[in-house]
Amino acid sequence: MNSILSQLNQILEQKYILIEEEDKAPYLTDWRKRYTGKALAVVLPRTTQEVAKIVQLCAANQIALVPQGGNTGFCGGATPDDSGEQIVLNLKRMNTIREIDVANQTITLEAGCILQTVQEKAAEQDFLFPLSLGAEGSCMIGGNLATNAGGTNVLRYGNTRDLCLGLEVVTAKGEIWNGLKGLRKDNTGYDLRDLFIGSEGTLGIITAAVMKLYPLPISQWTTLVATDSIASTIALLNLFQKRATSLLTGFEMMTQESLALNEKHFPRMANPLKGNPPYTVLIELSDHESEAHVRQLLETILEEAFGAGLMTDAVIANNLAQAKTFWHMREHITLAQAEEGANLKHDITIPLSALESFIQETDALIKAQYPGIRIINFGHLGDGNLHYNIAPPLDADHQAFNAAHEKPIYELIYSQVERCHGSISAEHGVGQLKLEGLRAHKGPVAHDIMKALKTALDPQNILNPHKVVSI
């Protein structure tokens, strides 16, 4: 092992090879503190060539590498195992924005760029970089790509995958694939880009990317709308999709229970809609014409929705500050849950046409089996993405309850997801957390294809082994 470290030292300065426990510690536990691993070293390369050399060294010595960005993942995908034989390869020093191409509306940047920085640099040139999620102050674009991150702008701009035009990747052999092209059309063979995106560092290490930029909207209007059923919430969504089409940039659903929890722990984040209705929907429109245009469009659609009986009440944000409060309300649900104690999180997608049946049946099954249990359901409804979370009964010991019931509750929810042809991981990925259930979820044919792909591209199994798929 000393020989490996000394060979690493021929690639990187000593200070970029962390071997002391206290130096390594921040890289060895995941964001949610579910997993803590060990590592031979944490290495911090600055260039793609350094990454390639490190992979070559590891390939020659059959040492496993765990690629890591901002370490904000929810599924333990960037945490090493506990063997102490893996090397964590953190890309935070690769944080150069290589180019902003104004005419082509693209940005070429390295994997270690922090998402918020990318948003800011794009805005300086009057562009929107649409990817936006809770961890944007610390997550990195390489991790966003590796997990195909979602977030709040998917409804209009798609997942990270949809924002990417080209990649630079270091393969399991330590070769560099330069696929950094900023092209909207390129049908020259297999779609390697999308294969690496979402593969969580198990097929190659993404070191740089060309991403799409969009014109900055000049006006945004945010509103909270009260509805009394999932069916009318979906009809409301369909109405907004039809009338506002791509001006619709946010459609978030929050249940009464979610916002009651907010009010309990953060009284300033209480629902401004009278009586905290069964469902509160946050709707955002973004416009490139004028404030008057979008305001009028919003009011017209709300009138139509009211007339059609799809909604019972609405509050339009009077200014940007109030719009931000509405979004904070949405984001505070997760924090309120944390205040309430440990809970069981499920990041699922259901086709919109099956959503009402999913929620009704799953709610009923869970409540029948676990009296007093609390269902905190909210999410990016416009994408069919629910964060269907479960809190133990008020009087239960949370840790004990979760330990005893986590697995059967997962199984109950996931079997409902299967029944509705949904996904057990909408935007958080697989990592370690969902590795085990994946074969059953994907079916043997798809899972065998995944194994064949992993074996083809990483036959030594040195890139983030036992994440996503085991070979």
Add this chain to the structure above:
Amino acid sequence: MNSILSQLNQILEQKYILIEEEDKAPYLTDWRKRYTGKALAVVLPRTTQEVAKIVQLCAANQIALVPQGGNTGFCGGATPDDSGEQIVLNLKRMNTIREIDVANQTITLEAGCILQTVQEKAAEQDFLFPLSLGAEGSCMIGGNLATNAGGTNVLRYGNTRDLCLGLEVVTAKGEIWNGLKGLRKDNTGYDLRDLFIGSEGTLGIITAAVMKLYPLPISQWTTLVATDSIASTIALLNLFQKRATSLLTGFEMMTQESLALNEKHFPRMANPLKGNPPYTVLIELSDHESEAHVRQLLETILEEAFGAGLMTDAVIANNLAQAKTFWHMREHITLAQAEEGANLKHDITIPLSALESFIQETDALIKAQYPGIRIINFGHLGDGNLHYNIAPPLDADHQAFNAAHEKPIYELIYSQVERCHGSISAEHGVGQLKLEGLRAHKGPVAHDIMKALKTALDPQNILNPHKVVSI
């Protein structure tokens, strides 16, 4: 071989196994009549299970299969070789629309559905299925997916890839992968969908798909705009992208030479812009609000463009019929070229920021080398996609000129494409036509990954061998 045919007959009725030369002939020559192959048989399955059984039979006997849809491809991807040992598997009988899910805004359909039928069925339910291309009356959705077809709506809605949410695929083993999920978010492992899309039937046979639907626009305005340089044309595009954003659904560029050829062969398709300016741009806006809204937006942007000196003239279509004429003008360039005689077609993409330099340098190089040569350049400029076509000098024997110079002209153009980090196949794919040049274009690392993927998923090389990549 008789044994194979009799085994096929246990899967399909005799009438769906074509073995007579005259019956097979329509399936053995490609659309552009560049390639003619032979086949042991042409088989016409009706169900996914039949496709699976046929593949199993071929896998057991190491017989190669060539999947085929409407047979409208431009690169010979669906034409068998001349061994007479391959079987053409045409999917036209698999033409059921399985479901239109209104709330989820998706359509589930089989590979043999004709594109135009899909557009019409969607429209009956008040939806737009945005994929649109010249061959839409005969091309099939399976072929669109297999080649990741582009067309005129890519600017707003993306390539076929971007319209697809889920697939059903028969693998090289004859297994069925049911990935028919209509989800906007699904991060459960490797992106198999995008791997099969664009693989031209070499990794699996796409038998069905879930595709996205969009609300039908209620008003469209089409205009022809005169510009005097590529630079101002791109500035005009950027202006429309900024002001009209997703209302911009068409931005097609036609050079003076292209439209002069139109006028020569189809006088009614002459350019209505005075004096046939250096560049004519067809711009289409589609709106979901009102006719008045989009008309005013278009006029405002044109005024701004005129004021900024980006354009010299414009004609707005007065009605839908005139708008269609503008589009016909664009489509007639290809027909005018055919009238003029054989020509050399190049389907390339260039990043917009490099487009002017590409055109100036390539035009100059070609004209210097081949005096009298004519460059017919037009295309989906909004995507950076040029159909940079070459017609021999007026007085030359076209066939002889093409035969003598095709290869060096390709090489000259493709080396310019490489210099500008473009693509040698924007939307037409690889097939047989571009197989040879692909390794050089992709680079050895990407090409080796493609070979590894093909070997992993089709180790016997029975799915459309020697298309896209040879192993």
